[in-house]
Amino acid sequence: MANGKRILRLTAIVIALAGVLGFQLEAMGMLDAADQAAGRPDVIMIDTIAGLETLEQPAAVFRHDAHTKALKDQGMSCESCHKKDDKGNLALTFDRRADGASPETTASGLKDLYHNGCISCHVESADKGFKSGPKAGECRSCHQERPEAADRVPAGMDNALHFVHWDSKVIPADPGKETNCQACHKKAGEEDSWRFSEAAKTEPLKDVFHSQCVTCHERFAEAKADRTGPVQCAGCHGETETAARAVELAKNLKAMGGTLPRLPRKQPDAALLAPETKPEAVNEKPVGMAPVAFDHKLHEAETASCLTCHKDGVNAKLAPSFEALHDVADPASCVGCHVQEQQKPECAGCHAARPAAKALSQDACATCHNVKAESGLLMAAAPLNPAAMSKDEKAAEAARVIAQRPETQAVVAERDIPEFVTIAGLADKYQPSKMPHRKIVMTLYKGMRGSKLAATFHTTPQAICAGCHHNAPASLTPPKCASCHGKPFETEGKPGLKAAYHGQCMTCHKEMKLEKPAATNCVACHEKKTN
Known part of the structure; x- marks a missing residue:
């Protein structure tokens, strides 16, 4: 009897251990799936039922690219899981055209649809000798807690x-x-006015791209076309894949001369941006700021997409309001984009220490708003009222003004730049600093070489001097720093002389990412006194 009870206890322990072991094996499968899913662009959490009732199990982790590859290995296509609509576009839902009021899209119907469809496919794949996915009873391999x-x-x-x-x-x-x-x-309306297909009016643009683009790519792939697009998530959303595509495109462009051709959309080379004027006021004298001659061709080549500026679409009117075009914090605005350009290492040495609001200074306005009645450089030769001009006349006037803009940065003659400047006013524990002034200025000029933005906005040769000699008149003989920073501590918002020197120099070295001399290497600028 005692032996019988002992056997029963041992049997119970063995069963419990088997159950725990089975749970652990399933959990290990779950963790393995999690490890494979981490950092992947194709992970989709299937939680459709959550919108209908409380989930009994966690959402299922679905690795889309793994399934796409498995289907391809078996000679199958996307249509094995996705149905097509009446226009031949793939539906984004699994084994149905859309979620709606139908028996299979109830909570229980969806559960059966996924379980029967997925598990039966896994079984069939295994029977064919292919590597397959979880089968009945292996719930946690798909339904992960995390x-x-x-x-x-x-x-x-x-x-x-x-x-x-x-x-x-x-x-x-x-x-x-x-x-x-x-x-x-x-085509919608004018010949040069285009929009995405009708589906974009009623469906999220994300769904339109996935449905129509993938359908097209799949169609060309099935036809064995010479070139086709990706049907896997990583093809568009994978960091490695997109980087490789960029490299390939760069090679092709290099063979074509290195310049990306413009979109064949009949967009203007130049445009005249002016404040709104009512039609009935065309004969009145224009008021407010002068119009801006906008170099559309140049900006198009410098931006990755038309939507960089045309945030609401290329057919939407680009409202010429102050807020839309002068928001310092918005990279889609004119001023905001220019401020971003100032953050590049070759520019940031001077611009980082200057407040962004300086971009809206009175002097800076005339650099863009210069199409007006006065004669002279960058000015229109006759009174101008944009509201009374045709589209072609505006484009011609803008092109004329743009053609007069400087192509290169105005520079100070090298012989007029002091070769060295000795900073000795604060010499205490350290020797005076012998600053290679000419070398610094010429390095800054070199960084601006080829920049039309710098050529346009640095309107005088002395403009570069304001990078260090801020708030001083543009001159080859600016006042010394001590004339403003003479006191030892910060007063009225001005730092003392020592803080001003260190803040200016160290900030410049840091923003320009200069490794030598490092911003914190004291003796690289002024040797320590030995006595």
Whole structure:
């Protein structure tokens, strides 16, 4: 009897251990799945049922690219999981066209749809001898307690990706034209006015891209076209894949001369930006700031996408309001974009120490707002009222003013720049600092070489001097720093002389990312006294 009880206890322990071991094995599978999912761009958490009722199990982790590859290895396609709509576009939902009021989209219906569809496919794949996924009873291999976040690179249709499409010989040309834009866009109104297909009016743009783009890529892949696009998530959202695509495009562009061709959209080379004027006021004298001659061609080449400026779409009017174009903090505004350019190492040495509000100074306004009645450099030769001008007349006037802008940075003659400046006013524990003044200035000039932004806004040769000699008149003989920073401590917002020197020099070295001399290397600028 005692032996019988002992056997029963041992049996119970063995069963319990088996259960725990089974749970641990399943949990290990779950953790393995989590490890594989971490950092992937294709992770999708399937939690559709959560919108209908409380989940009995955590959301299921689905690795999309792994399934796409598995289907391809078996000679299958996206249509194995996704149905197509009446227009032939893939639905983004699994095994149905859309979520709606139908039996299979109830909570229980969806549960059966996913379980039967996924598990049966895994079983069939295993029977064919292919590596397969979890089967019945292996719940935790999909339903993980800890949700996984996908690591996706944003996939925008920038100018480079646009070029890849409209330059493609695989995409058929528009009827009677050399372009192929109508493969993705439909004409609306004017000839040069385009919009994405009708679906974009009712569906989220993200869904439109995934449905229509993937469908098109899959169609060309099935036809074994010479060039096609990705159907896997990593192809558009993977950091490694997108970087490789950029390198390939750069090689192709280099073979073409290194310049990305402009979109064939009949966009203007130049435009005249002016405040709104009522039609009935066309004969009145214009008021307010003078118009701006905007170099559209130059800015188009310097931005990754038209949407950088046209945030509401290329067909939406770019409102010429002060707020829209002068917001220092908005990189989509004119001033905000220029402030971002000032953060580049070759510019930040001077601009980082200057408040952003300086971009809106009175002197800076005339650099852009210079199309007016006065004669002279950068000015229109006759009274100008943009409201009374045609589109072509505005473009011609803007182009005329742009053509007069300087192409290169105005510079001070090298012989007029002091070679060294000795800073000895604070010599105490350290020797006086012998600053290589000319070398510093020439290095700054070199960093601005080829920058039309610098050439336009640095209107005088002495403008560069304001980087260090701020708030002083533009002159080759600016006042000494001590004339403003003479007191030892900060007064009226001005730091003392020692703080001013260190703040200016160290900030410049840091912002320009200078490794030698380092910003904190004291003896590189002034040797320590030995006595």
